[in-house]
Amino acid sequence: MTTTPPSPASREQADRLVTEHLGLVQHVVNQVAARYPRHVDRQELWNAGAYGLVDASRRFDESQGIPFPRYAMIRIRGAIIDSTRSRDWVTxxxxxxxxxxxxxxxxxxxxxxxxxxxxxxxxxxxxxxxxxxxxxxxxxxxTLLHLDQRVGAVDTDEMTLADLVEEEDEAVLPGDALENRELTGTLRLAVRHLPQAQREVVTRYYFGGEYLRDIADSLGVTEARASQIRSEGLTAIRAYFARAFDGVPAVDDDAPGRRNRLAFLAGIDGGSTWRDRLDEADRPLVAATA
Structure with a gap:
C-alpha cells in the first residue's frame, strides 16, 4: 500500500491520531478473530491492524464529514483481511x-x-x-472460513459479507448508508431462509461469535459435521449473492441438490422487496426456530 509522505504538520496530527485511537486496533481484532482458526496468531492480526491505523491517520481528511474512529476501523479491518488473504492456511x-x-x-x-x-x-x-x-x-x-466474498465497495476498501454483520455504528460514508443497509438486509434474509441446521450454525458462528466446537456440542454432532453444515450454508448464501449481484444463473439443470437450492432461492424471492431488505437489516437474527 503506497501513501504520500506527510508534511511535518500533518505528521504530528497523524501521530496524535494513532496515539489517541490505538485501542481501536484491539477492538477490531477482537471482532474479527472468531473468523480465523485458533492457531492464527492474534499478535499478527494486531500488527496488521496497527499498520491500518497508521495508514488511516495519514489518509484521513476531516472535510469528508466522517469521524476518524469510523474511518480508521474500516482501514484497520481492511489491513487485517489483506494480510491474511495472501496466506494459505491450508496444507x-x-x-x-x-x-x-x-x-x-x-x-x-x-x-x-x-x-x-x-x-x-x-x-x-x-x-x-x-x-x-x-x-x-x-x-x-x-481453513479460513471467514466471509470475505466481495459484495460491494466502501471508500476504496472492499465490503465483504462478514463486514455486513458488524454494528451499524461502523457504517462508513453517509452516501453509502442506504446501500449498505440493503446489503445487510439481503444477507440477513438469506440466512433466515436457510434450512434450520444451517441457519443455526451460521447465525451462532458468524453473528454470535461462538466457537464451532461449542455449537457442535449443543447440537449433538461432531465438530466436523458442524463445519460441513456451515459450509453448506455459506455455499447457498454465496450462490444467492452471485445471482443477485453478479447475474449468475440461479441453478444449473444438472447441479447437485438443485431442488433444495431452488426452494431456498424461491423462499428469499418471496419476501425480498427493496423495503423488505431494508426492514430486515434492523431485525435481530435468532439462531433457529422450532
Missing part, C-alpha cells in the same frame, strides 16, 4: 482431502438426489468412516 493434504470429499459428495448427491451419509462418502473414497472424519476435522481446523 496440501488438507486441501486434497477437502477436494476429494467435495467431489465424492457432489457425485453421490447427483446419483441419489439427497445428501449422502458419512458411510456412503467413505465407501466412495474407499476409506474408513473414522478416516473421513479425520480429514474433515483437519480441513475444519486449517
Amino acid at each position: 496440501r493434504a488438507a486441501r486434497r482431502g477437502m477436494r476429494e470429499i467435495r467431489d465424492a459428495t457432489d457425485a453421490l448427491i447427483a446419483e441419489h438426489g439427497r445428501a449422502p451419509s458419512e458411510g456412503e462418502i467413505a465407501e466412495r473414497l474407499d476409506i474408513e468412516v473414522d478416516r473421513l472424519r479425520e480429514m474433515r476435522s483437519s480441513a475444519a481446523h486449517a
